[in-house]
Amino acid sequence: MKPDDFDYVAQMLKTRSGLVLTKDKSYLLESRLMPVARKRGFKGLEELVAQLRRRDESLAQDVTEAMTTNESFFFRDMKPFEQFRDVVLPNLLKARASKKSFRIWCAAASSGQEPYSLAIILKEAAAKMPGWRIDIVGTDISREVLQKARAGLYSQFEVQRGLPIQLMVKYFKKKEDQWEIDPSLRAMVQYKEWNLLSDLKALGTFDVIFCRNVLIYFDQATKGKVLENMSRQLTDDGVLYLGGAETVLGISDKFKPIPGQRGVYAVNKPGAPAGAPSLGTGS
Structure with a gap:
């Protein structure tokens, strides 16, 4: 070229x-x-x-x-999903007990594996949250991958990659040469075409944001802008997940690392209530 x-x-x-x-x-x-x-x-x-x-x-x-368009697979890197299941989710259930609802945003949903992995975790924990309303919003700039995500159809290779066999059998059904995710899981996720450089206000406020393996493709100024915009859409005690090779340090003062929780960040808002617990601290 x-x-x-x-x-x-x-x-x-x-x-x-x-x-x-x-x-x-x-x-x-x-x-x-x-x-x-x-x-x-x-x-x-x-x-x-x-x-x-x-x-x-x-x-x-x-x-x-x-x-x-970047590749994705179920329960990618596993640790963030375990941390969400074992630390963030229990704290969410305590912190949001009065209104019985919370919202999750997967900011680079790709073909749907990340939001569906979270949906599976929530489905497995359904007995602990009767009557709760949980919104999962998956966004991506690519119309093509969002179409695939909405369809919930994956190849044999895709369902075997990262997805434990017991969960594959439980939540997927063979459909010709593909595997179709259970309709109840598909209904848990709302997909929208969205550019992270656009105004995020219309998406609403979230309690948890997953924005993993996205910032590495941006320059410093763009990273800072995206993080600042995301900080406005996250609740004061909410958490942000970044990829293992990503950080906010030296880029933005809108978030602070949560001690002992690699890749998980709390909002660093001056207006946040003093001593407000973060959903990721286990407190």
């Missing part, structure tokens, strides 16, 4: 999605965009970029989706 073509696409992607591509990622750009070029009938990437320069919004959407 020509250097000026790379620069054009990289700038477009940063503007549209926050994704930062450095010159050494040229191979990634080419490998992700060649299928788009073939699908569109272009002879190569030069023709594709030429069409992008004509402000082809449909093509720009396809290119953005191709570059921002």
